[in-house]
Amino acid sequence: MRSRRRLDMETSSAFLFFTFTVMLCLALPSSAADGSGYSNGASDEAPMEKAEKEALYSAIRGFVGDWWNGSDLYPDPCGWTAIQGVSCDLFNGQWYVTSLNIGPVHDNSLDCAAKPLFTSHLFDLRHLKSLSFYNCFVSPDQTLPSDTYWDALSGSLESIEFRSNPGLVGGIPSSFGSLLNLRSLVILENGLKGTLPENLGNIPGLQRLVLAGNRFTGPIPSTFGRLSELLILDMSRNYLAGQLPASIGDLASLLKLDLSNNLLQGKLPSELGKLRNLTLMDLRNNNFSGGLTQSLQEMESLEELALSGNPVNGELNILEWQNLKSLAVLDLSRMGLRGEIPETFPQLKKIRYLGLSNNSLSGVLPPDLETLPNLSALYVNGNNLTGEMKFSAGFYSRMGRRLGAWDNPSLCYNADELGPTGNFPCRVRPCGDEKLEEEEKEMTVGHISRGKRLGGDGDVGGNSYLLPPLGFPSNGVSGFQCCNFCVDVLLLAIVLNYFL
Numbered sequence: 001m002r003s004r005r006r007l008d009m010e011t012s013s014a015f016l017f018f019t020f021t022v023m024l025c026l027a028l029p030s031s032a033a034d035g036s037g038y039s040n041g042a043s044d045e046a047p048m049e050k051a052e053k054e055a056l057y058s059a060i061r062g063f064v065g066d067w068w069n070g071s072d073l074y075p076d077p078c079g080w081t082a083i084q085g086v087s088c089d090l091f092n093g094q095w096y097v098t099s100l101n102i103g104p105v106h107d108n109s110l111d112c113a114a115k116p117l118f119t120s121h122l123f124d125l126r127h128l129k130s131l132s133f134y135n136c137f138v139s140p141d142q143t144l145p146s147d148t149y150w151d152a153l154s155g156s157l158e159s160i161e162f163r164s165n166p167g168l169v170g171g172i173p174s175s176f177g178s179l180l181n182l183r184s185l186v187i188l189e190n191g192l193k194g195t196l197p198e199n200l201g202n203i204p205g206l207q208r209l210v211l212a213g214n215r216f217t218g219p220i221p222s223t224f225g226r227l228s229e230l231l232i233l234d235m236s237r238n239y240l241a242g243q244l245p246a247s248i249g250d251l252a253s254l255l256k257l258d259l260s261n262n263l264l265q266g267k268l269p270s271e272l273g274k275l276r277n278l279t280l281m282d283l284r285n286n287n288f289s290g291g292l293t294q295s296l297q298e299m300e301s302l303e304e305l306a307l308s309g310n311p312v313n314g315e316l317n318i319l320e321w322q323n324l325k326s327l328a329v330l331d332l333s334r335m336g337l338r339g340e341i342p343e344t345f346p347q348l349k350k351i352r353y354l355g356l357s358n359n360s361l362s363g364v365l366p367p368d369l370e371t372l373p374n375l376s377a378l379y380v381n382g383n384n385l386t387g388e389m390k391f392s393a394g395f396y397s398r399m400g401r402r403l404g405a406w407d408n409p410s411l412c413y414n415a416d417e418l419g420p421t422g423n424f425p426c427r428v429r430p431c432g433d434e435k436l437e438e439e440e441k442e443m444t445v446g447h448i449s450r451g452k453r454l455g456g457d458g459d460v461g462g463n464s465y466l467l468p469p470l471g472f473p474s475n476g477v478s479g480f481q482c483c484n485f486c487v488d489v490l491l492l493a494i495v496l497n498y499f500l
């Protein structure tokens with residue numbers, strides 16, 4: 001799932017630019033490795049200090065194992081015998097190592113030993129700008145070198161990446177906060193734990209901070225608000241708790257904020273409204289409460305807003321939703337929201353995914369929703385909507401299974417409009433059909449219906465979308481239609497523009 005997200009096409013041009021700069025770091029080593037990056041010109045002849053060469057061999061041998069004899073295999077590691085995952089640059093006519101990528105990225109990458117070691121020689125590579133480990137620390141209980149070592153690289157390191165190293169435990173070395181040239185710090189899907197060092201907020205040019213998928217605990221330090229150049233902040237899938245600090249609103253450049261699947265609580269700070277450039281905010285599955293915060297309506301660049309699975313409660317209508325003109329994905333399911341679906345929703349012309357399921361919404365389903373040109377999924381199931389759904393036959397057929405309106409006891413659809421062979425909304429009864437109404441009530445108490453419910457509520461937080469519909473007529477005949485959610489989960493994965 002993660003790797004698919006990583007490859008998703010990005011639509012935001014600003015992010016594309018950023019991705020490009022980051023990918024550059026990843027791309028360089030491979031071009032160096034097949035020699036093409038450095039195959040021509042006099043630079044081939046450039047010398048390399050013996051100490052630098054020995055430090056490189058020794059650092060790599062620590063990670064890949066003692067069998068690896070660099071001086072034998074790669075006598076000219078920055079020149080004609082380039083090492084996969086290593087790239088170099090010229091400084092005063094000498095080669096120095098600038099990038100080191102360890103782990104099975106390519107077929108001929110440097111694979112790690114069972115117990116990879118950080119040797120002190122790694123920290124002798126004083127021109128190292130980019131250091132990355134992918135799937136390297138796999139066996140349990142390995143830790144990062146202590147603080148003092150990292151200080152040696154504070155003048156050079158611009159990018160650190162630890163990705164998919166499940167055996168890596170312990171905390172983030174607090175000296176990472178002294179790596180003042182860092183632009184990107186990615187600690188993704190490892191076993192790291194402990195609280196987040198406050199001094200990470202001191203890194204003036206940090207543009208990307210990804211700490212997702214570890215076991216970090218404690219609060220989000222308010223010092224992170226000093227990261228005025230930050231474009232991407234992803235700390236999802238940890239155990240972060242406490243309130244979201246008000247200083248989050250100081251992250252003026254931020255484009256993407258993902259804090260989903262943590263234990264954050266309290267009211268969403270009104271300072272979030274200051275994030276005028278933010279395009280994605282994902283706070284799903286936390287413990288936020290206290291009603292929606294009105295200033296969210298000022299986040300005018302938002303394209304994707306996902307708040308589902310928080311006991312926020314309060315009124316849906318507290319926001320002028322029509323101000324969020326760029327919204328393409330809006331996921332507000334499982335939030336305990338009350339009130340009616342705003343009549344202004346149909347002004348959100350870019351919306352593709354609208355999820356309002358499992359709240360306490362009442363009133364009618366605005367028929368104008370069908371005028372939204374790009375709407376491809378609409379979930380309002382599990383509410384208390386009433387009256388007649390007044391969509392056209394064309395809309396029902398366009399939406400198919402991606403229109404979720406079931407579990408609204410007093411909602412019915414306009415059967416006359418559709419005729420006998422139309423595309424009926426899934427598990428909604430036709431208006432005026434008392435017999436079917438009874439039938440549905442019976443099903444709602446039975447175990448069959450329970451299974452259906454688990455099979456998908458149109459919210460994106462759950463796991464079990466795969467249960468097939470049991471015991472329901474498969475198509476149209478009695479107004480109950482097959483509901484299959486595999487499609488929708490895929491759709492949402494594509495629709496939600498995940499970074500990393």
Ligand SMILES: *[C@@H]1O[C@H](CO)[C@@H](O)[C@H](O)[C@H]1NC(C)=O
Pocket residue numbers: 069070071072
């Ligand atoms: C690597 O190989 C060279 C030449 O075969 C040898 O002299 C050297 O001792 C070896 N180094 C290590 C660390 O095994």
Ligand SMILES: *[C@@H]1O[C@H](CO)[C@@H](O)[C@H](O)[C@H]1NC(C)=O
Pocket residue numbers: 014252253254276277
């Ligand atoms: C917000 O985005 C605009 C347009 O891309 C850009 O000109 C501006 O500098 C950004 N603001 C900040 C604080 O980064």
Ligand SMILES: *[C@@H]1O[C@H](CO)[C@@H](O)[C@H](O)[C@H]1NC(C)=O
Pocket residue numbers: 263265266287289
């Ligand atoms: C959620 O937040 C409330 C306070 O708003 C707190 O009482 C409750 O313990 C929190 N639940 C969890 C699981 O942290």
Ligand SMILES: *[C@@H]1O[C@H](CO)[C@@H](O)[C@H](O)[C@H]1NC(C)=O
Pocket residue numbers: 311334335336358453457
């Ligand atoms: C709907 O949401 C409420 C409150 O968030 C929760 O208690 C309930 O279990 C949810 N129901 C389903 C089927 O997810």
Ligand SMILES: *[C@@H]1O[C@H](CO)[C@@H](O)[C@H](O)[C@H]1NC(C)=O
Pocket residue numbers: 349350351373374
């Ligand atoms: C609808 O989607 C198409 C294709 O992605 C896009 O070109 C168009 O601008 C979108 N329309 C609106 C109103 O966003």
Ligand SMILES: *[C@@H]1O[C@H](CO)[C@@H](O)[C@H](O)[C@H]1NC(C)=O
Pocket residue numbers: 360362363384386
């Ligand atoms: C649903 O709405 C009706 C009136 O529209 C109201 O009488 C009923 O109590 C509501 N049910 C719930 C569970 O909120």
